[in-house]
Amino acid sequence: MLTVQIDKKLGDFHLSADFAVRGASITTIFGKSGAGKTSLINAIAGLSRPDTGAIHLGEIPLFDQERGLCLRPHERQIGYVFQDDRLFPHLTVRKNLLYGATPLRGQPTEIKFADVLDLLGIRPLLGRKPNALSGGEKQLVAIGRALLSNPRLLLMDEPLASLDFQRREDILPFIEKIRDEFGVTIIYVSHAIEEVIRLSDEMIILSNGKVAAQGPVDEIMSRLDLHPLTGRFDAGAVISTKFASYDPVYDLGELNFPGGQIQVAGLNMEKGTPLRAHIRARDVSLMTAEPKGSSVLNVFKGRISDVREEDGPQLDLSIDIGVPLIARVTRKSYDNLGLRVGSEVHAMIKAVAIDRRSVGGIKGRGR
């Protein structure tokens, strides 16, 4: 459990954060470039000192302005995976990994060298120097190095930002495994909404140095008023589901949620696996009559519960189909169909619009 309540002025920029983070979970700090994400976690790590406030990790005060207390970074037991890997160039991968693994930092759940090597699959790299590694391998080693210091809290500052899409996809499952297998509390900083949805249990939206919203990912993503902050293009509802069945003939997976079933292309998992599905508002279309002869597999009946009025050609609608679903339609269609809050509509989602990328594990929830 981490509680943060700090203020810091950096020239014209004013960082003012007040939030708490649950243990053994992944919390993402989401925000655009320049929102203060890195400044915030640097303050948590002790790399910069806030002007006022306090930071507590569990019962231990890390920073308390009133008591004049500010632990230095090496006294905080906080692991940090930086955006750039920051591997020590003169040390081998093995020595990099073991740099922080001193027995003095004994923790009840000590993270073992062999376990980390197996989890991250970096055993073949041990004898190499960092400049003989690829970008993805470097980040895996950096993650392993931070883990092996047995941190009470692991900060990750856009660790995948410098990697291409495929490498990101390769590494994301490892981060989920870290939470699930080692029970480490993770604060993950990102400006990529897909990563946030995929990884996090709770999210904090940081905007202009202030916490704009905090809460469970599905709740935050369903709020129309936050769409300017979560990004217009990828905005959309996040629905908590369980994997129900797989149809091998058509390569379709079926997910159960309180409002029914969603079919998803190319997804096969163990039955009952909890999953979070991200359904982008732009992938949802609406009909007032029951659709017939449509290629769309997922059709849900519901009522419009909220409309977000905006300048421009389009509108975001929140539709109650048992859970909130968000649809983006043109203002023209909205007027032509005579829609308003309370209207009954059929929401259609193409199964091919939801894929593995839009679905994230939520194993850590509720622990």
Added chain:
Amino acid sequence: MVSFTPTELDALSLSLLVALWSISMSLPLGIGAAWLLSRKSFPGKSIVDGLIHLPLVVPPVVVGYLLLILLGTQGPIGGFLKDTFGITLIFTWKGAAVASAVMAFPLMVRAIRLSFDSVDRGLEEAAATLGASPTRVFLTITLPLILPGVIVGMILAFARSLGEFGATITFVSNIPGETQTLPLALFTQTQTPGGDASAIRLLVISVALALFALIISEIISRRVARHIAGAGSKS
């Protein structure tokens, strides 16, 4: 086989002794001063910076005379050294080493300071988040990474020491077998009628020594650079 005369042998071994003592004495101070100038800001920093670089800009004779005043047996520091530790610097090879060290100090500090400046502070931060104390960070991260600069600084200082003339002759005079290093011996021969042949021999020895030192330093630098960059090929 080349054989040296006793005077040449004295001058050669004395030059090496003086140069080696000079760099080993000034190395810790040089690293300290470079660190201070690169990493810290404090009032009077530009004055400290100026003082360190003074020997680079004033005539060596001035430095030698200043040392004579400060470190002579009657001088404030020299008197203290003589009374407390029984150390006399003036007219001894130790004094020659001090003169060389002072003259070479700015070159050493410059080189080391540049490599302090080029160390990625992010690596030091990363080490701190892994639980390393500032001392451990310095010894295990910073120092290995500035090693190429330290070596360059040592080589520059060594070369400067071998060539030191003005401050040495002013401070510790030109005593064969005690303070007469190669440049001083060469100077003596050029002032002696019929000393041309000896002077040329000393000239050749000086050049050979300098070349030898450069080659050794090149080998060491390459090794260190390879160690830091990593032996593996890029993938």
